[in-house]
Amino acid sequence: MKTQINAGEFSQWLKDFIDTMKGRQSGNVPCGECVGCCTSSKFILVRPTDNAARTRIPDNLLFPAPGLPEGFDLLGYNEQGHCPMFIDGGCSIYPDRPETCRQYDCRVLAATGAETQDESDVMAERIDAWEFSYANDQSRRSAAAIKSAMEFLNGHAQSFPDGYVPPAASQRAALAVRVHETFLTSDTDDPQSIIATLVESYPVR
Ligand code: SF4
Ligand code: SF4
Known part of the structure; x- marks a missing residue:
């Protein structure tokens, strides 16, 4: 039987998602034990405004983001596909993590019915497991x-x-x-x- 994970009430999720995208709040994904974002060979955008993150991420791990203005950088991943700031099973800079990490919400892929063949197995499974409820x-x-x-x-x-x-x-x-x-x-x-x-x-x- 397919695993189901409560993604929350749809309208509330939509409001929170839009507010997060507009920078009015931090994301509130109930990730639980999932660390898919940190272990799936993702390039993480680090913005010029990510001051706290920049004090924690060594300069040699950042490189200019192609196609974006000066000051936007990417944080890559290691040979295991893990973010280099992912240490001992968790984010080593969690309170100071970049805005990209604060904003990302994989429920948007479930909400839109997006294709997940380019995602890692762990992320694709999580996206497939989300179940929204509908208040009206x-x-x-x-x-x-x-x-x-x-x-x-x-x-x-x-x-x-x-x-x-x-x-x-x-x-x-x-x-x-x-x-x-x-x-x-x-x-x-x-x-x-x-x-x-x-x-x-x-x-x-
Ligand atoms: S894949 Fe989804 S549930 Fe897993 S860590 Fe990322 S945002 Fe959270
Ligand atoms: S900075 Fe932290 S939250 Fe962001 S991908 Fe790396 S380990 Fe994960």
């Missing part, structure tokens, strides 16, 4: 709109202006959340019209 019809409508948004982005990625639809599943899923209200209210199923609405209403940030 509005919550169910929002969930359906987010899945529709992701399906649309996947199906029409090549028709958007270059750079609009990110290739990485978690960034694409975050975009699906950002634009989902269009799929709650849209009265057209013409793809070109939907693309024009999204690009105008939700410009690249």
Whole structure:
């Protein structure tokens, strides 16, 4: 039988996810014992504003993030695929970890029905295990709109202006959340019209 883990009430998760993306709060993922993010060969973006993290991460572990302005760096991983700050089974700089680590919420991949074949086994299992609850019809409508948004982005990625639809599943899923209200209210199923609405209403940030 498939393992199920409570992902929380959908509308509450959605509000928290958006507030976290906007920097109004830290993420609140009930990770439990999971350390998938720290052990899955991920490059961690370290922003110029990650002052506390930068005092803890040795300079020689950081390198400039390709395509981003000066001051944005990446923290790589070791031969086991572990973040170098992951020591003795946990994050050695947890109170000072970068914003990327504070924000990341793998439930967005479950909420959008994103493909997980590029994720590690441990992360794919966790994403598959999340189960949301729904307090009311509005919550169910929002969930359906987010899945529709992701399906649309996947199906029409090549028709958007270059750079609009990110290739990485978690960034694409975050975009699906950002634009989902269009799929709650849209009265057209013409793809070109939907693309024009999204690009105008939700410009690249
Ligand atoms: S994969 Fe999900 S549950 Fe596991 S550590 Fe990352 S955010 Fe938490
Ligand atoms: S900095 Fe800490 S929380 Fe972030 S990936 Fe590395 S070990 Fe995990």
